[in-house]
Amino acid sequence: MAIWGLVVETTVGVGERKHAEAYVLTHVEGTREEALAELERRARIHTPEHPRSPKRRRLFREGDGFLLVIDGAWQSFSTRFTVAELLDDSAAPTPPTTEAAPQQAEPDPAEAVPPPPPSTPATERYADGVPVRPAWLGRTDLP
Numbered sequence: 001m002a003i004w005g006l007v008v009e010t011t012v013g014v015g016e017r018k019h020a021e022a023y024v025l026t027h028v029e030g031t032r033e034e035a036l037a038e039l040e041r042r043a044r045i046h047t048p049e050h051p052r053s054p055k056r057r058r059l060f061r062e063g064d065g066f067l068l069v070i071d072g073a074w075q076s077f078s079t080r081f082t083v084a085e086l087l088d089d090s091a092a093p094t095p096p097t098t099e100a101a102p103q104q105a106e107p108d109p110a111e112a113v114p115p116p117p118p119s120t121p122a123t124e125r126y127a128d129g130v131p132v133r134p135a136w137l138g139r140t141d142l143p
Contacts, residue, residue, distance in 0.1 A: 003086040004035035005026045010079040043081045071099045
């Protein structure tokens with residue numbers, strides 16, 4: 001399965017210090033179409049630092065991504081969103097080795113944490129995975 005980088009090139013600074021910077025938003029493992037769908041979702045909700053008072057916002061689709069042009073009171077600012085296949089990463093984590101791992105001592109059953117009771121309802125979560133109700137809320141064993 002291919003790994004795709006979601007790359008953003010955006011205008012930063014103002015006046016004579018205005019320039020473009022690029023950074024990787026995230027990586028998506030899957031098909032190019034899945035990566036483009038995630039990129040479009042992020043492009044639609046992106047709010048750049050400049051302009052401070054946007055007058056017009058336009059999002060364009062192009063071959064490998066999207067172009068967001070925001071007109072301010074005095075200047076226009078652009079942000080380019082590109083999907084690109086990751087071919088090499090010098091700081092990628094090393095994959096786990098296939099060698100047999102040394103056996104660890106069995107944990108002491110007295111120290112084991114008991115599993116939650118089976119009647120515990122599933123935790124309701126927001127779309128980003130954060131629980132709606134914190135796990136600590138309502139606990140009586142906390143100070």
